[in-house]
Amino acid sequence: MPWIETNLIYDVAQGVGRGAGGDDFRPGSIPLKLKVPENLTQQAYRLIRDDIITGKLDGREHLTESSFAERFGISKSPIREALNRLESEGLIKIIPRRGAFVSHFSISDVEEIYELREVLEALVARDAVLDSKTLARMRDAVRLASLALRENDKRSYIRHDAAFHAVLAHASSNKRLRKILENMQNQLLILRSQTFELTSHKSIKQHAGILDALEKGRRNAAVRLMVQHIRTVRQRFVKHLATQTRRANPAEPAS
Numbered sequence: 001m002p003w004i005e006t007n008l009i010y011d012v013a014q015g016v017g018r019g020a021g022g023d024d025f026r027p028g029s030i031p032l033k034l035k036v037p038e039n040l041t042q043q044a045y046r047l048i049r050d051d052i053i054t055g056k057l058d059g060r061e062h063l064t065e066s067s068f069a070e071r072f073g074i075s076k077s078p079i080r081e082a083l084n085r086l087e088s089e090g091l092i093k094i095i096p097r098r099g100a101f102v103s104h105f106s107i108s109d110v111e112e113i114y115e116l117r118e119v120l121e122a123l124v125a126r127d128a129v130l131d132s133k134t135l136a137r138m139r140d141a142v143r144l145a146s147l148a149l150r151e152n153d154k155r156s157y158i159r160h161d162a163a164f165h166a167v168l169a170h171a172s173s174n175k176r177l178r179k180i181l182e183n184m185q186n187q188l189l190i191l192r193s194q195t196f197e198l199t200s201h202k203s204i205k206q207h208a209g210i211l212d213a214l215e216k217g218r219r220n221a222a223v224r225l226m227v228q229h230i231r232t233v234r235q236r237f238v239k240h241l242a243t244q245t246r247r248a249n250p251a252e253p254a255s
Helices: 008-014 040-053 065-072 076-088 107-127 132-150 154-170 175-215 219-248
Strands: 092-095 099-102
Touching: 040 065, 040 076, 040 154, 040 175, 065 076, 076 092, 076 099, 107 154, 107 175, 107 219, 132 154, 132 175, 154 175, 175 219
Parallel strands: none
Antiparallel strands: 092 099
16 A cells, blocks of 8 residues: 555645645644635645644634634635544544534653553554665655754644654554554644654654664664653653643642
């Protein structure tokens, strides 16, 4: 099966950030008038998802059909369909009589997601069937993520960071393991946006180390480095969230 087109886990490597007619979409640029001959629902879906992935939309913002319809210059019907698709993929939650909101993850959620990633991606690093094309794609992901980081291009960095893990996961010999990781990708897209400032520079180096170990056939080292990489992201992210929580809910002053 094709390595890109089969699933959202691979779509992130090249589909995110495309606007009407395939042009690059710059978050915040207006107006965004979509071309009628193209599938309006698909265009709206991609543009809204891009805003979610890059952090332009967060859990505090109320997502309404009216605001998106006005912004894109289209009717509410394709917006409604796009929002329903985003909900089915776990990127947003539609609450009856309240509206739609970007999915929110608590510290406990983050701990669970990254603990699961640590175990699953360690297994991938151990058993992945690696050929020259797979390694080349991983090498490209590291190179392009590094370039995006130098240019402070958050959206492109997230795409290539996700692609590194996606390509490796797709090489796993365990089809059930591949499916589990694919199903986690939407949650991870949101979390990657929040960890960009915290771990991006270190993650590039860690990806390069993992790739080097895999290219040299040092599977035990690759497993160890993968666990260290995911654990580093988790620890920094949890610490950051805990700090944010304390700031938002300061303790009552002592009497």
